[in-house]
Every structure is written in structure tokens, then in C-alpha cells.
Amino acid sequence: MITFAEIMQMEPKLVSTSRSVMTEMIMPNDTNPLHHLMGGNLMRWMDIIGGICAGKHCESHVVTASVDHVSFHEGIEVGEVITLTAQVTRAFNTSVETFVEVHVADIKGHNSRKSNHAYFTFVAVDEKNHRPQKVPGVIPENPEEEKLFESAQRRREVRLVLAGRIKPEEASELIDYFSAFDE
Numbered sequence: 001m002i003t004f005a006e007i008m009q010m011e012p013k014l015v016s017t018s019r020s021v022m023t024e025m026i027m028p029n030d031t032n033p034l035h036h037l038m039g040g041n042l043m044r045w046m047d048i049i050g051g052i053c054a055g056k057h058c059e060s061h062v063v064t065a066s067v068d069h070v071s072f073h074e075g076i077e078v079g080e081v082i083t084l085t086a087q088v089t090r091a092f093n094t095s096v097e098t099f100v101e102v103h104v105a106d107i108k109g110h111n112s113r114k115s116n117h118a119y120f121t122f123v124a125v126d127e128k129n130h131r132p133q134k135v136p137g138v139i140p141e142n143p144e145e146e147k148l149f150e151s152a153q154r155r156r157e158v159r160l161v162l163a164g165r166i167k168p169e170e171a172s173e174l175i176d177y178f179s180a181f182d183e
């Protein structure tokens, strides 16, 4: 029998409920031979904060199913401080998309700038068999969150096509979106 706690766990949740923040100072051990933060280390932190956020939203263990495009525009130097913020954008059936943003500043909080962002997809899995399980919905609260919610379906279709999980002709939201430009 499904318990009251399980019913509550499936209630749709506000984006703000699981928004998560992490701060790191770049140490020599985090860098490449040019003394810039190594891209793989940044991606690791992005994965961790995205997973914490998704786990909080789903109230369960989650696994990373995919990461969308990440680009590195400029180096991040030793001693700089990065702040990673993660928020859920939309939930599907057993997966949830999180948006992770990275900002950089020096130790005094000066020279603040946005460094990267990426969309991660996490799948909630059950404790026993690690099989996918249903996730609660996401309630966007402001225009920015609504925009991310709206566009999430298109990003999902792109990644499922690229992963070979659906055929391009099955990406109905994407087809509708692009056909609007033809009119």
C-alpha cells in the first residue's frame, strides 16, 4: 500500500524548494599546467550540485543520464571563487532536468562574471534495485522559471534524438517550434 509520505513525496514542488548553491575556491590541485581550472573538475562540481538539487526535488537517489553542451569561454584562475547554482526546470516521468549556472569572482567579490551553464538530466532511482521511479512535477514561480519550463520539452527531444531514443520525426514539440518560423 502506498504510504502518506510517498503521496506527499509525489506532490509537485516549487523550483525554489530544491534550488542549491555550492562555492569553491580554485586551488592548485584543481588546475591544468596553465594554472587554469581544469574543465573536468568544473564539470564534476556541476554534476554534484545538479545531482543534489535533483535529489532534493525527487526526495530520492538520482543518477546522471545526460549532460547537454558545456563550453568554456575563458580560463578560471587559481585563487578565484566559483559559485554554482542549480535549479530544476521541469520534471518528466522518471527524469528531471536541472539548469546549472557557474559564476566566478575574485576573493574580494570583484570582477564577477558568468562563466558557464549546462542542462543535466537526472533519473530518480529506487533504493533497492536502482531502477527508474516516478518524479514529482515542477511548479515554476516567475517568468524566468516559466521560460525554462517551457523550453525544457524541446531540449529533452533534442537529447533523446541524439541519444537515439526517439526518431527525429517523433520530436513533435521541436517540429512545431521550428515550423512556426516557416509561416
Ligand SMILES: CC(C)(COP(=O)(O)OP(=O)(O)OC[C@H]1O[C@@H](n2cnc3c(N)ncnc32)[C@H](O)[C@@H]1OP(=O)(O)O)[C@@H](O)C(=O)NCCC(=O)NCCS
Pocket (backbone or CB within 6 Å): 063, 064, 065, 066, 092, 093, 094, 095, 096, 121, 123, 125, 131, 132, 159, 160, 163, 165
Ligand atoms: C539512466 C538510466 C537509469 C536509464 O535507464 P533505462 O533502463 O534506459 O530506463 P528508461 O528507458 O525507463 O529511461 C528512464 C529515464 O531516463 C531518461 N533517459 C535515458 N537516457 C537518457 C539520455 N541519454 N538523455 C536524457 N534522458 C535519458 C528517459 O528519457 C527516461 O526519462 P522519463 O521517464 O522521464 O521519460 C540508466 O541508463 C542508468 O542507470 N545509467 C547509468 C547512470 C549513471 O551511472 N550515471 C553516472 C555516469 S558515470
